[in-house]
Amino acid sequence: xxxxxxxxxxxxxxxxxxxxxxxxxxxxxxxxxxxxxxxxxxxxxxxxxxxxxxxxxxxxxxxxxxxxxxxxxxxxxxxxxxxxxxxxxxxxxxxxxxxxxxxxxxxxxxxxxxxxxxxxxxxxxxxxxxxxxxxxxxxxxxxxxx
Amino acid sequence: xxxxxxxxxxxxxxxxxxxxxxxxxxxxxxxxxxxxxxxxxxxxxxxxxxxxxxxxxxxxxxxxxxxxxxxxxxxxxxxxxxxxxxxxxxxxxxxxxxxxxxxxxxxxxxxxxxxxxxxxxxxxx
Numbered sequence: 200x201x202x203x204x205x206x207x208x209x210x211x212x213x214x215x216x217x218x219x220x221x222x223x224x225x226x227x228x229x230x231x232x233x234x235x236x237x238x239x240x241x242x243x244x245x246x247x248x249x250x251x252x253x254x255x256x257x258x259x260x261x262x263x264x265x266x267x268x269x270x271x272x273x274x275x276x277x278x279x280x281x282x283x284x285x286x287x288x289x290x291x292x293x294x295x296x297x298x299x300x301x302x303x304x305x306x307x308x309x310x311x312x313x314x315x316x317x318x319x320x321x322x323x324x325x326x327x328x329x330x331x332x333x334x335x336x337x338x339x340x341x342x343x344x345x
Numbered sequence: 346x347x348x349x350x351x352x353x354x355x356x357x358x359x360x361x362x363x364x365x366x367x368x369x370x371x372x373x374x375x376x377x378x379x380x381x382x383x384x385x386x387x388x389x390x391x392x393x394x395x396x397x398x399x400x401x402x403x404x405x406x407x408x409x410x411x412x413x414x415x416x417x418x419x420x421x422x423x424x425x426x427x428x429x430x431x432x433x434x435x436x437x438x439x440x441x442x443x444x445x446x447x448x449x450x451x452x453x454x455x456x457x458x459x460x461x462x463x464x465x466x467x468x469x470x
Binding site: 214215217218219221235236239243246247250253254297298299300301303304305307309310312313315316319320 | 351352353375377378379409411412413415416419420422423440443444447448449450452453
């Protein structure tokens with residue numbers, strides 16, 4: 200693969216799509232030279248983002264999610280864009296420096312792990328919204344020492 | 346959408362010599378937001394209906410886990426420990442251990458290289 204390429208697919212916003220999204224992304228990321236660990240981290244971050252969208256933004260609404268994977272083999276970079284319609288804003292708070300897992304267990308607060316992982320596993324995370332149109336972007340680049 | 350793309354996850358109770366003793370549960374496949382509810386129901390059934398509170402989760406055949414799956418473990422660990430039990434993790438693949446480590450799981454959960462070592466740990470408690 201030598202030229203930039205974009206892979207695009209529209210899914211129903213249902214949890215059953217997660218496996219297919221992961222498989223598509225994994226196959227795509229392999230082609231631009233990301234390492235196995237980098238691919239796993241990107242796939243997990245995107246899984247968490249898609250899960251977050253389905254759980255919060257499109258809950259109880261029949262909705263769709265458009266996944267776009269922008270592949271750049273020269274930069275060895277993947278940019279994932281997740282497009283969806285919702286009036287609920289994505290809670291992209293700044294990444295916490297540490298997660299107190301014991302405190303979360305004690306306070307029965309299971310949520311928030313996904314957003315934490317998203318921030319930790321990709322090189323950049325961006326969110327834009329405009330009149331109900333939402334886009335979450337995640338970027339991962341190959342680093343030669345990984 | 347083709348059914349063969351849907352997440353496949355299975356949890357099986359494995360026989361342990363010298364029962365009654367800890368319960369070994371083998372996890373396999375992919376544990377995500379789609380499959381986590383079934384896993385949660387299975388675990389709750391073992392803990393609340395069958396009173397099996399000494400659990401070893403064997404991860405060797407687990408291909409993938411997201412925070413949805415890990416949340417199931419977080420939801421039950423205090424319950425089993427309040428009944429003098431525990432939930433130990435065993436034979437965790439490196440890429441899954443990496444996720445557990447990022448979230449701080451080794452601080453709360455005891456993780457062993459093998460099921461045998463986890464069983465030994467229970468017998469020594």
